[in-house]
Amino acid sequence: MNFSTSEENYIKAIYHLQQANNLVTTNELATELNTKAASVTDMLKKLKTKKMLHYEPYQGFTLSNEGKKVALGIVRKHRLWEYFLVNKLEFGWDEVHSIAEELEHIHSPVLIEKLDAYLSYPKFDPHGDPIPDINGKMETTKQINLTDLELNAKAEVSAVGSQSSELLELLRHKNIGIGTVLEVIRKFTFDNSIEIVIKKNPPFSISHQLAQTLFVKPLYVSATDGSITK
Amino acid sequence: MNFSTSEENYIKAIYHLQQANNLVTTNELATELNTKAASVTDMLKKLKTKKMLHYEPYQGFTLSNEGKKVALGIVRKHRLWEYFLVNKLEFGWDEVHSIAEELEHIHSPVLIEKLDAYLSYPKFDPHGDPIPDINGKMETTKQINLTDLELNAKAEVSAVGSQSSELLELLRHKNIGIGTVLEVIRKFTFDNSIEIVIKKNPPFSISHQLAQTLFVKPLYVSATDGSITK
DNA sequence: AATAGTTTTTAGATTTGCCTAAAAATAAAT
């Protein structure tokens, strides 16, 4: 089956929304895509005839299994291109989202397989999001929100919750990126800000708002030799 | 100014046609783009309002200077992506044309500049065609048609006249590619086929039709030390 | 359970890019 750029964008957006919500509504999707509810209804009818979703008027909708496969294919392309842009072309990870949004609609399947091989089959994109393999399978490392990390625990930053350039600019300024190992040394209840330390650098504090957008994988210190593992 | 994929394809096609012909006609362009004359007329009117071409009804048309700049930008993108696909992703040079046809419409200018740098500023694509630089300038090595190469002259294959996969399959079979050094050892007037030799391999003959699609840069043997130069 | 408020869908237009069929302009041929 063949899809237009527009159809692919709808399918991808539905996929992301139903990760959070399960049932997706017309207005949600319209907001996500910066379009109008009426346009969404039109496209839903089309995607239903293509068997991409389960949809009854007024009842909300979710992707069918077939729809999920298509969505994962697009996500795969998006994240592989992001990886390429950052790790080969030396873009900053806060600059690549919109370019990947165009590249993800290039159709050739063999192109993506060769790109994947060229990049040595990466498992995570530059934002820490897992890259689906050719069958749609991907890592589901349990990552937790930084606000839920316990005091004095070490953890490795594994994902950021959004791709807004404002956020990524702030992270760059604070020298926080995917893979950064940090430790929470204080939590302030007044404003829920937390103080963290990275390596041997001076500690500094980050806002609750920022901490909420950061996801980490806790690291456990070995009881026997003190070495750090995941 | 912003252009749709369709507008870009028209501009590119006009560019290629006017390399050969100077004045381009409606029917030529319709044939080139596998579309109908009426559609071409529609688009010509649009491109004229965008100042991309000089066009008076019934009189034929050519690109304006602005139009040429746009065309060279698209050609640049196309050829850089082809280079990338062949030299980094290990595609065969006969497989990349249609993929590059999609990639050439990705808009980000900084992407192309970073890609160019990543590829170390190549001057020719895998088919031997010169890659325009960011200002639209490109190599204009005088290459001649293989049918015009004189007997017993050595030459290096520098371009192929078409990208049809039938042609490229044949070239691959005969082990002829960009950079191949060959020598014409006989010409047959009966069917205009020519016999060539590559390195120390046994000579073989190629048809007039094939020779016509091959362009070469003659190599000159030094009178003093016998070394080969361009 | 009736009303008020919100969400979703339908109805009808618009734009882009394409088409067919017919008319107009140009080119060729007697």
Next chain:
DNA sequence: ATTTATTTTTAGGCAAATCTAAAAACTATT
């Protein structure tokens, strides 16, 4: 220089994807 043939343009329509405005269906509230 007419007639014939070819090329190009115009006229009118179609499909995709969007929109606004209005109707219909759901939800919440008294």
